[in-house]
Amino acid sequence: MTKQFEEKKFNIPSLKGISTKTIEEHLKLYAGYVKNANIILAKVDEYSEDSNPLVGAGEEHAYALGEIQRRFAFEFNGMRNHEIYFSHFVGGSTAPTAGSPLMKAIEEEWDTFDRWLKRFKTLATTRGVGWAQLLWDPASGRLLNNWVDEQHLGQLSACVPILELDMWEHSYVADYQPSGKKQYVEDFFENINWRTVEENFAKVHQ
Ligand SMILES: [Fe+2]
Incomplete structure (x- = not known):
């Protein structure tokens, strides 16, 4: 069986x-x-x-x-x-924790949280359907932004997802229309519980 x-x-x-x-x-x-x-x-x-x-x-x-x-x-x-x-939606919207290990790792890679967020949003609104991901690469000890076409094309080996944003049209078109893609991304970040992201990071980062 x-x-x-x-x-x-x-x-x-x-x-x-x-x-x-x-x-x-x-x-x-x-x-x-x-x-x-x-x-x-x-x-x-x-x-x-x-x-x-x-x-x-x-x-x-x-x-x-x-x-x-x-x-x-x-x-x-x-x-x-x-x-x-x-x-990421479970538990309701919360802000990221200032000074958390995740925040420190983001700042180490991108200098500021806002710079990372701007780049992630740009990545998410790229053309095509797929996923915007924030990944942890244990081999190099770095956070990476990544785009996956469909569900699986472009997945980075041995990297662990910390945050994932669905950019298939079924995620947002009924509520936002195709032209509302950017607003969907904005609202995603208004809606997520950052504890879930921080917990994902805590599981893989010592
Ligand atoms: Fe989906």
Whole structure:
């Protein structure tokens, strides 16, 4: 029996700009990623057990296996990216803590929090659908801003997400229209609970 990824639940308060309806619909999309990540792993198990004695183990479904393995990163990262995104809204809006280890690390990399924020917002409003991420790179001990196309293209190896902003159109178009992308980014930062970001950082930074 293949182990299953479990759909997480998020207690999200009413938000500025982002409607309850959008969050409800968005959570359904997240559930789809969890479901499909599970389906892919089950199919890998199934296809890896060939019944055809004329070919070697895994060869009967070699092409199907190759294709679904390529889809796994899309579904898995779609699951994880959304879990991090939704977690930022839980507990309601709070400001970042002055002098916190996260703030110090941001200032070390970008001199000021405002400079980092300006760059992150510029990154988030880049063309295309994907994710704006603040990542911690344990190998170099640095924070990095990063853009991921779709769910998985451009993910940086061994880096840990500290903050993630969903820039797929389903995140904001119903509430903001396509032209309101910048306002969605502004409102995201008005809505997030910075404790969740600081806790993500505390888990990986000693
Ligand atoms: Fe999304």
